[in-house]
Amino acid sequence: MATEGVDRRAKYQRIADTLRDAIHAGDYAPGDRLPGENDLMATHGVARMTARQALGLLQSEGIAESRKGAGVFVRSFRPLRRRGVERLSRERWGAGLSVWSADIGDRTLVVDQLSVAEEPAAEGVARVLGIGTGEAVCVRRRRFVLDGKPVLLAVSSLPAALVGGSAITERDTGPGGTYARLAELGFAPAHFREEVRSRMPSQDETGRLGLAPGTPVVLVCRTAFAADGRVVEVNEMTLDSASYVLEYDFDA
Amino acid sequence: MATEGVDRRAKYQRIADTLRDAIHAGDYAPGDRLPGENDLMATHGVARMTARQALGLLQSEGIAESRKGAGVFVRSFRPLRRRGVERLSRERWGAGLSVWSADIGDRTLVVDQLSVAEEPAAEGVARVLGIGTGEAVCVRRRRFVLDGKPVLLAVSSLPAALVGGSAITERDTGPGGTYARLAELGFAPAHFREEVRSRMPSQDETGRLGLAPGTPVVLVCRTAFAADGRVVEVNEMTLDSASYVLEYDFDA
Numbered sequence: 118m119a120t121e122g123v124d125r126r127a128k129y130q131r132i133a134d135t136l137r138d139a140i141h142a143g144d145y146a147p148g149d150r151l152p153g154e155n156d157l158m159a160t161h162g163v164a165r166m167t168a169r170q171a172l173g174l175l176q177s178e179g180i181a182e183s184r185k186g187a188g189v190f191v192r193s194f195r196p197l198r199r200r201g202v203e204r205l206s207r208e209r210w211g212a213g214l215s216v217w218s219a220d221i222g223d224r225t226l227v228v229d230q231l232s233v234a235e236e237p238a239a240e241g242v243a244r245v246l247g248i249g250t251g252e253a254v255c256v257r258r259r260r261f262v263l264d265g266k267p268v269l270l271a272v273s274s275l276p277a278a279l280v281g282g283s284a285i286t287e288r289d290t291g292p293g294g295t296y297a298r299l300a301e302l303g304f305a306p307a308h309f310r311e312e313v314r315s316r317m318p319s320q321d322e323t324g325r326l327g328l329a330p331g332t333p334v335v336l337v338c339r340t341a342f343a344a345d346g347r348v349v350e351v352n353e354m355t356l357d358s359a360s361y362v363l364e365y366d367f368d369a
Numbered sequence: 370m371a372t373e374g375v376d377r378r379a380k381y382q383r384i385a386d387t388l389r390d391a392i393h394a395g396d397y398a399p400g401d402r403l404p405g406e407n408d409l410m411a412t413h414g415v416a417r418m419t420a421r422q423a424l425g426l427l428q429s430e431g432i433a434e435s436r437k438g439a440g441v442f443v444r445s446f447r448p449l450r451r452r453g454v455e456r457l458s459r460e461r462w463g464a465g466l467s468v469w470s471a472d473i474g475d476r477t478l479v480v481d482q483l484s485v486a487e488e489p490a491a492e493g494v495a496r497v498l499g500i501g502t503g504e505a506v507c508v509r510r511r512r513f514v515l516d517g518k519p520v521l522l523a524v525s526s527l528p529a530a531l532v533g534g535s536a537i538t539e540r541d542t543g544p545g546g547t548y549a550r551l552a553e554l555g556f557a558p559a560h561f562r563e564e565v566r567s568r569m570p571s572q573d574e575t576g577r578l579g580l581a582p583g584t585p586v587v588l589v590c591r592t593a594f595a596a597d598g599r600v601v602e603v604n605e606m607t608l609d610s611a612s613y614v615l616e617y618d619f620d621a
Contacts, residue, residue, distance in 0.1 A: 174572070177569060306621045308618070308621060309621060310618050311616070312614050312615065313587075314448065315585045315587045317430045319430055320386070320426075331569050332568075333568065334567075335565075335566070358567040359568075362564050362565070364563070365563045365565070366561070367560070367561055367619065369557070369558045369560060
């Protein structure tokens with residue numbers, strides 16, 4: 118499977134490989150401008166189309182991005198760190214030890230779009246909530262923005278029979294939010310399960326998250342369990358993969 | 370932000386949207402063949418290029434895939450479920466409750482490529498291991514195959530000063546593998562941290578994992594800590610996103 122013997126790579130791939138290696142070696146830092154088509158044509162003695170393909174490949178891989186009229190730049194990866202497990206693991210096990218740099222600081226997510234509705238439960242959500250397909254759920258849809266850039270779409274579903282009449286069905290859920298209200302109803306989340314996968318975004322997701330070309334989304338489905346094992350919430354989250362590192366801590 | 374008023378979508382987008390809706394509604398199941406270019410041209414009264422673009426869009430989104438000479442098919446998503454936290458959470462909190470179907474069963478990962486080498490540590494890995502850049506690490510590179518399809522590349526780095534002379538530096542680490550050997554050395558992993566992100570694959574990753582077009586990779590960086598807080602292993606994993614759902618359980 119390894120690349121051996123004769124170099125079978127197309128010219129544009131070889132140029133892209135050279136640029137990629139230079140990026141990984143730090144010759145081009147995040148935010149730096151890469152050589153333009155004219156530079157590549159001169160350096161490698163290739164046609165404009167070949168130079169363009171090489172730069173296009175790096176963009177499709179998500180490691181470079183084109184800025185109108187300015188050229189192609191090394192994409193910055195300066196994501197948020199999202200901790201699945203809050204607790205005290207950082208104090209016990211040390212902070213800042215990461216292969217990937219990511220902000221842990223005080224950047225704040227803001228909700229810029231919010232809707233609340235009672236809807237019939239779709240099959241998958243109904244199964245997890247342990248209710249019948251089509252039974253009423255309270256659905257809270259939110260978009261979160263960081264520094265003006267949308268980074269997260271969240272669709273939280275809770276059984277209407279459980280939360281009907283509470284502030285969870287209002288736009289403003291009050292201090293402590295949904296989980297504080299669930300606690301008042303006697304269903305404080307005691308356990309969480311997060312399932313994580315990734316895929317390319319739909320056109321709608323690309324638009325709503327303002328995704329650059331070649332940027333996948335990360336899907337996180339969070340299930341919240343009350344102490345008696347009852348599922349009280351399913352939260353389907355869609356994350357801009359260029360904006361997030363997810364972190365999970367657990368003991369052996 | 371929502372699509373309102375005049376429909377600004379290009380024709381190929383509208384056709385793709387129609388097909389996508391039909392897929393989500395279950396009119397086309399995973400593995401089903403989608404209408405071909407000729408069908409779409411007749412049904413929607415469009416040129417071949419438009420029909421092709423519509424099918425191309427669904428492929429770039431990763432929800433359909435082309436099979437040579439046979440047409441375009443709805444992609445199956447039948448991933449492996451990988452549990453970050455083994456323990457007993459399933460017994461306590463119930464199994465099979467998931468929005469996404471995924472195999473939990475007895476499919477077995479097989480290592481089909483393996484290399485072990487002593488190398489100077491790269492900067493990021495050295496920082497996490499708490500050693501100097503360029504200090505020797507034992508690097509174990511493995512490719513894992515499921516049902517003949519490569520699904521995971523893993524690069525495990527351990528300080529050579531810690532594991533030198535042990536079976537960890539051999540191809541066959543013996544019963545229980547690396548973690549059992551670490552335990553014998555007095556450095557049994559007591560805690561894990563996993564960091565997860567996603568991006569489009571490099572050409573090399575596409576080749577080694579046999580990825581279909583429009584398939585991102587999921588990157589999992591696992592750090593293993595001994596009981597005294599010392600980092601004993603950094604394992605950088607690259608996963609075929611079409612083959613995996615990651616699962617993490619934790620208490621509130």
